[in-house]
Amino acid sequence: MIHNHPSGDPTPSRADIDMTKTIVDTARPLGITVHDHIIIGKDGHASLKGLRLM
Helix, strand or coil: CEEECCCCCCCCCHHHHHHHHHHHHHHHHHCCCCCCCEEEECCEEEECCCCCCC
16 A cells, blocks of 8 residues: 655554554455555655554
8 A cells, every 4th residue: 555645744643554454454354465555755755564563
């Protein structure tokens, strides 16, 4: 998954983390694996997997 933060700060919000968990938990029984969730900002990006948030 990927999305951008128009504010420019790619730091994951609590809502980003919670929604990622919901999507991962919903996709798993369907045989769908979410490998990462990348957030793009003005000065870089953040990987929820890299941050160990998923």
